[in-house]
Amino acid sequence: MDCSLEDHGIQTVVHSKSGSMCQIHEFGATILCYHPNPDKYSEVLFVSRDAVLNGTKAIRGGIPLVFPIFGPPADKENDDMPQHGFARRNFWKMDKSSLSDTETEAAMDFTLTVAADNDKIDGRGTKGLWAPSATTSPACELRYRIVVKDESLTTTLTMTNTGTIAFPVQALFHTYYEVHGKAALDTSKCSVTGLQGYDMVDKVDPDNSKSPDSTEAITILKETDRVYSPPDGKNEVNVTLQLDRPTHTPIMCTAKGSVDGTVVPVSCVVWNPHEEKAKAMSDFGDDQHHEMICVEPGILGKPILEPGKQAVLEQVIAVSTTS
Numbered sequence: 001m002d003c004s005l006e007d008h009g010i011q012t013v014v015h016s017k018s019g020s021m022c023q024i025h026e027f028g029a030t031i032l033c034y035h036p037n038p039d040k041y042s043e044v045l046f047v048s049r050d051a052v053l054n055g056t057k058a059i060r061g062g063i064p065l066v067f068p069i070f071g072p073p074a075d076k077e078n079d080d081m082p083q084h085g086f087a088r089r090n091f092w093k094m095d096k097s098s099l100s101d102t103e104t105e106a107a108m109d110f111t112l113t114v115a116a117d118n119d120k121i122d123g124r125g126t127k128g129l130w131a132p133s134a135t136t137s138p139a140c141e142l143r144y145r146i147v148v149k150d151e152s153l154t155t156t157l158t159m160t161n162t163g164t165i166a167f168p169v170q171a172l173f174h175t176y177y178e179v180h181g182k183a184a185l186d187t188s189k190c191s192v193t194g195l196q197g198y199d200m201v202d203k204v205d206p207d208n209s210k211s212p213d214s215t216e217a218i219t220i221l222k223e224t225d226r227v228y229s230p231p232d233g234k235n236e237v238n239v240t241l242q243l244d245r246p247t248h249t250p251i252m253c254t255a256k257g258s259v260d261g262t263v264v265p266v267s268c269v270v271w272n273p274h275e276e277k278a279k280a281m282s283d284f285g286d287d288q289h290h291e292m293i294c295v296e297p298g299i300l301g302k303p304i305l306e307p308g309k310q311a312v313l314e315q316v317i318a319v320s321t322t323s
């Protein structure tokens with residue numbers, strides 16, 4: 001992504017001390033780029049060259065936010081909410097009072113407020129739990145805090161149930177990483193480690209699902225769409241990504257979640273559409289599956305968020321193990 005991009009709806013947060021910067025599109029509060037200290041590092045995130053940035057379609061790349069469902073609705077007959085929910089399909093508000101730029105970090109918050117009967121929020125569906133209704137629909141406030149440091153980006157999504165109806169939560173950072181040298185399919189250059197021992201559901205080839213998966217390094221050999229759920233006792237995600245970066249250093253991604261103050265397990269999705277799916281997506285270059293890999297930590301267990309309570313999902317992307 002071109003970090004010099006300036007446009008209506010795009011906000012920039014710069015950490016003056018280190019020069020690290022991040023750009024966020026108000027549509028979906030989608031982070032488009034994260035460029036750590038430019039004296040030392042290159043861009044971390046991938047955005048499709050055909051991504052739609054005018055607010056008519058979820059942005060293909062960066063870090064789209066998935067909430068309150070992951071994938072299509074569980075009960076498609078009775079719920080027409082679109083895949084991955086509504087968070088990525090609406091304009092969020094930047095909170096000017098949250099802006100800061102200190103010695104150690106720069107920060108910016110975005111919010112999306114969803115009243116129970118607000119029918120202006122795109123993607124709530126017309127038949128399911130979230131269909132706008134003053135009496136039967138949930139309400140929520142989403143607050144998204146983005147903190148940029150010299151060598152790390154921390155994103156924290158706080159989901160507050162502001163209504164009277166409890167709802168199941170799924171929330172995920174759909175992070176698209178740039179793989180340098182178009183090497184995503186080169187197994188010696190692009191890999192993800194840290195998910196060994198997780199239960200793996202293979203959405204492309206269900207017969208290949210493993211419980212637990214003993215694979216040490218996940219590489220891309222074909223279309224890959226896998227959901228990794230942690231073994232008992234492991235709640236945080238802690239993965240290492242080799243992306244053939246110019247510095248030859250890996251990226252570390254950690255993530256944790258909680259509901260009403262209680263830690264909940266965080267799963268991790270690994271996705272690369274490969275050739276056929278790449279060609280089928282109108283907002284993705286035919287050959288761009290060579291340039292990216294999605295590693296997406298999230299709360300997928302559908303814990304119930306009661307009225308007045310909060311769920312929190314946090315991700316840290318670090319370009320150095322010392323961050």
Ligand SMILES: O=P(O)(O)OC[C@H]1O[C@H](O)[C@H](O)[C@@H](O)[C@@H]1O
Pocket residue numbers: 058083084203225226269270271294296
């Ligand atoms: O095309 P989208 O709705 O953005 O979804 C892109 C991908 O997101 C996740 O990674 C899912 O596991 C995939 O099944 C889906 O294809």
